[in-house]
Amino acid sequence: MTRVYISRDMASVALGADAVAHAFEQVGCDVIRTGSRGLFSIEPLVEVETDEGRIGYGPVGTGSVATVLDGTHPGRLGKVEDLPFFASQQRFTFARCGITDPLSLTDYAARGGWKGLEAARAQTPQAVVDTVKASGLRGRGGAGFPTGIKWQTVLDAPASTKFIVCNADEGDSGTFADRMLMEGDPFCLIEGMAIAAHAVGAGHGYIYIRSEYPFACQTMRAAIDASAHLVAPFKLEVREGAGAYVCGEETALLDSIEGKRGQVRAKPPLPALQGLFGQPTVINNVLSLAAVPFILAKGADAYAAVGFGRSRGTMPVQLAGNVKHGGLYEIGFGITLGELVNGIGGGTASGCPVRAVQVGGPLGAYFPPSMFHLPFDYEAFAQAGGLIGHAGITVFDDSVDMAHMARFAMEFCAAESCGKCTPCRIGSTRGVEIIDRIIGTRDSLRSVRAEPVAERAVERFLDSALYSRSPDRIDVSIEAQTSLLRDLADTMKYGSLCALGGFTPYPVLSALDHFPEDFGAAAPAKEAAE
Incomplete structure (x- = not known):
């Protein structure tokens, strides 16, 4: 029986992946549904298992089953990981996305899953926090606050009850990394939260997901149930938001989890000291927590060795808008804005000149091509009057007003x-x-x-x-x-x-x-x- 791999990521499904998967099942193929590799111009992507490895074809329609299976399809890509878009990436966080069955514990463990949690639990909480500090990991959104400093504050806070909260309220236009990871590699996020719980002494965690992501909610709940015995005594649950953008702000998010109207709280007190239900709380977003398993499994030095200036590690950049090759591209900090837009993204989909790009969601700054020399770095963007935020880049051609x-x-x-x-x-x-x-x-x-x-x-x-x-x-x-x-x-x-x-x-x-x-x-x- 021929085994084929087809994404069930919602971006792929929107392009017809479910119908394509059904067509392959109808001819007797063993269809494995994965997350998306992250290049949407080749979706629906079908990978066929062969003696040479997994050979990709894309985009594939329902009428192309026979030509894919006999290898004559005009969209034959070869090994997907060898395509320039993927070969030049540094995939720390998204290493399994598009490759494994998202809900298979066997697949996850076979590709390095739970190694970080094992390493963390073999250390003291302070040692884990020190490792995260040494890695240089910063919050993957907003101002890029050092993750280890936040964890240290919660660890030092005297309280018998502490919480880990994952901010998965991905409301920025042109961003989809959180959704891709939750739908394509949910155990990675669970492992990161379990490591955080060990590091600060938390017993309960919440993943706050916007209701516009129903499949991400469904996948995360299934993954939590499947892995509960592995992360115990830490307990996790999903809370759905109602789509208010302001609930992406950490204190409004806490109010929403508590069942209140999502409104911003005055600070101090900081959530690290008085957060969810008045208890010390770690609040990190999906990409921050999902980076932690790599750091604990491979070591702080391996993570810190990649990056630029004070921005260490990798960033999953999301290319959207009027761009030829839209998708997720994970790379170390320091690559220039021009390389991302023109080199990786291929310029505009319309073929017209790029006039502006917005970095950091709907509240990010606009940059003209004259500033494409900027390195993708927290400090460089701050000095230029912008912010990296959740690393969404939206491209506009010369027709924009x-x-x-x-x-x-x-x-x-x-x-x-x-x-x-x-x-x-x-x-x-x-x-x-x-x-x-x-x-x-x-x-x-x-x-x-x-x-x-x-x-x-x-x-x-x-x-x-x-x-x-x-x-x-x-x-x-x-x-x-x-x-x-x-x-x-x-x-x-x-x-x-x-x-x-x-x-x-x-x-x-x-x-x-x-x-x-x-x-x-x-x-x-x-x-x-x-």
Whole structure:
């Protein structure tokens, strides 16, 4: 009987993987459902087990079963791991994704699973924390806080009850690494959480998954049941969120788990000291916890040897948007933004020039091609006015209107704000109004500039539009409104209670700085992209 491997990752299923799997089952093949390898342009991917190894074909349709099985399919890829997209990766966290049956304990153990937990349990909790510190692992999202420091705080906190909470509320646009790992290698996350529990003395853990990921929830629950005897006495359960973006913020997430409305808590106290149900709590996201088994199994030095500056280890970068080769690419920190977008992603899917990329989700900064020399590194991006966040990169071609993208950031913040603090709740709404005035003035200027006597028309328009006809005579000139928008962004950045309001200025200010012509101002001098 011929054995074939087909992904059951939701991205693959959306492209027809279930129907393809059924077609192979109908002709008597032994079909093993795996996670996705991570390159969506070749999905549905079918790998056939042969004497040479697993030979890939993709994308494959339901009518191509015969040509795949006889080896004549035009999409024959050879060994998938030898494709340039995969051969150049450094897969520490996603080493098993796309290769193993996600719910097979045998497969997981055969490929190094549970080695990290075994190593951890042979050490004292402090030794485990020291190993995580030495690895240089930082939170894979937000500000990149050192994971070992967070664990040390919880370990030192005097309490009889402690918790491990995994933030799997993956709400950023263009990100899918959490979902891919939970659907493709769930035991890796469970092992990482069990190691954390041993390190800090926690007896219970929660995985908080957004309800928009039903298959991830189902897979994680099945994996928890299958591995319960291996991680005991540590107990795990899944809690589903209702899709509120703000619940990706750790304290709002805790409120949601407790059955309350998800609202941001003031800090201090830190969740590491008073977190879930008032007890010391480790809160890490999926990629942080899933990196831990490798560190404990291979050693801190093996992890720290990869990376750039203070950013150690690997980062699963997610390429999305208008990009030719969308997917997940795990690599050590230090690769440039240009290499990721053009070298790995292949540029735009439309074939038009890349105009901007947004890094870090809907609240990440926009970068033009002139900044593609930036190394993918926490500090480098912070200095450039951006953030890496969850490492989602969304690509835009030259048809994008950056003023509308800035407006989307403010509108998104207004829709998703928990409402607890004024800068976020009110500032985002005022931000939408200001950008609407800028866009309206810009479009009117463009219209009058198209008139036959352009210079006189523009002069007449500016005279009439300098002040509005409203009683309070709000100045509607582009320069004045842009200045007001910058002041508002400054207030939101430094006055908001959490990162939702605090990070919203990143896309707005970066759009203003790098693409002023889309706001009706003079275009910046062109710089050669490095």
